[in-house]
Amino acid sequence: MGNEIHVSINSDQDIVAARQKGRTLAAALGFSSGDATLIAAAISELARNIVTYAKSGEIQLIELNGSTRQGIQVVARDEGPGIADIQQALRDGFSTSGSLGLGLPGVKRIVDEFEIVSGEASGTTVTAKKWKS
Amino acid sequence: MEVPLLKQGDFLIATIQAALTDADLLHLRTALVQQVVRLRSRGVIVDVTSLDVMDSFASRTLREVAQMIRLRGAETVIVGIQPDVAFAMVQLGLKLEDVSTALDLEEGLAHLSRKSTNRV
Numbered sequence: 001m002g003n004e005i006h007v008s009i010n011s012d013q014d015i016v017a018a019r020q021k022g023r024t025l026a027a028a029l030g031f032s033s034g035d036a037t038l039i040a041a042a043i044s045e046l047a048r049n050i051v052t053y054a055k056s057g058e059i060q061l062i063e064l065n066g067s068t069r070q071g072i073q074v075v076a077r078d079e080g081p082g083i084a085d086i087q088q089a090l091r092d093g094f095s096t097s098g099s100l101g102l103g104l105p106g107v108k109r110i111v112d113e114f115e116i117v118s119g120e121a122s123g124t125t126v127t128a129k130k131w132k133s
Numbered sequence: 134m135e136v137p138l139l140k141q142g143d144f145l146i147a148t149i150q151a152a153l154t155d156a157d158l159l160h161l162r163t164a165l166v167q168q169v170v171r172l173r174s175r176g177v178i179v180d181v182t183s184l185d186v187m188d189s190f191a192s193r194t195l196r197e198v199a200q201m202i203r204l205r206g207a208e209t210v211i212v213g214i215q216p217d218v219a220f221a222m223v224q225l226g227l228k229l230e231d232v233s234t235a236l237d238l239e240e241g242l243a244h245l246s247r248k249s250t251n252r253v
Contacts, residue, residue, distance in 0.1 A: 012155035019186055020152065037186065037217040041225055044188040048155070103189055106225035 003028075003063040007047075009078075010056045015047040018059040022074065025061050029070055031132055038110045039072060039130055045103040046076035046126055054080020054123060064129065071112070071131040079123035086116050136161045138168050143175040144245055146238070152185045158194040166201050175207050176245035180238055182213030192227040199232040208248050210234065212241035 003025060007018040022043040026036035043059060050057040057078030064071035083089050090105050104126075108114045113129040134157050139146045145168055147161060165177060179195060181187070187195075199209035210233045214222075222228075235241040 016152045016154050023185065034217045034220050037221045038224060040186045041188050041221045044186050044190075045225075048188070048190060106189065106227070109226065110221070110224045 003061075005061040007059045007061070008056070009047050009050045009059055009076075012048075012051060015044055015051060018047045018061075019043040022059075022061050022072070025063065026072055026130075029063060029072060029132065031072070031130075035130065035133070039074070042107045042110055042128060042130075043074055043076075045107050046074065046128070049103055049124075049126075050076060050078045050080070054078035057123070064131075066131075069131050071129055074111075074126075074128045074130075076126040076128075077123070078125075082120045082122065082124055083116065083118040084120075086118060089116075136164070138164060140168075140172055140174070141242075143173075143249060144178060144242065145169060145172060145174040145176070146178045146180065148180040149182075149184050151183060153191070155190055155194075158191055162194055162198050162201070165198055166205070169202055169205050169207055175249050177202050177207060177209045178238060178241040178245065179209065179211050180213050180241075181211060181218075182215065182237070184215075184218065187214065187218050187222050187227065189225070189227055192222065192229055196229055196232055199229075208233065208245060210241040210244050212237055 005021055007021055019040040023036045023040040026039045047059055060075040062073040064073050111128040111130045115127045118124040134151050134153060136147050136149050147165060169177060195211060202209045212235045235244050
């Protein structure tokens, strides 16, 4: 394990800070600028979900060093109300906040590994990994 | 981060100069609509060359800007979407439906001029 960065998410300014840190880390790890932009966009969506649904939480950015490849792991964690129906939340166009949805399904599409753990009492943790191609 | 608005003849140009927060984007939306009314602009260009990421919120807000300005009888063109940003938008499934786009400021102005000429 190498670099690990924590960004507290409490406001829309933190969304920008988190995605900029993610882009910087991705660039430092040698991701292409296209992939670094994808990672930044994914962080932006995950951080916005925290602000919109849970008010506060954190984004953790972790450098992954596999035996044959390098990657980046983004963990978005909050103690908000949780997601009642994860399948529904992953469907394109679904949203409970009046936004367009697209956040989670879009993120799932652009990363290599994606997992959501959510419970009414425990909040939501989204883990996304992207490997360097 | 306030986005400067520049009046050029019948057109209004907004040049985004750094990453924008959600609040900045909403402020830009309000400011653009107000200025289009005040200046009786016929066209608006939003230059997003310096925008780091176009996520679902940014694309929705820009689409709303274009819709509101269309209701005022004016046209909006988004210019300068960077190749990486365009790639990420497509992957994320984000669309700027019904919003005109152009390569850069020059092409955007040419597009608006053609539209105004056609209307006269």
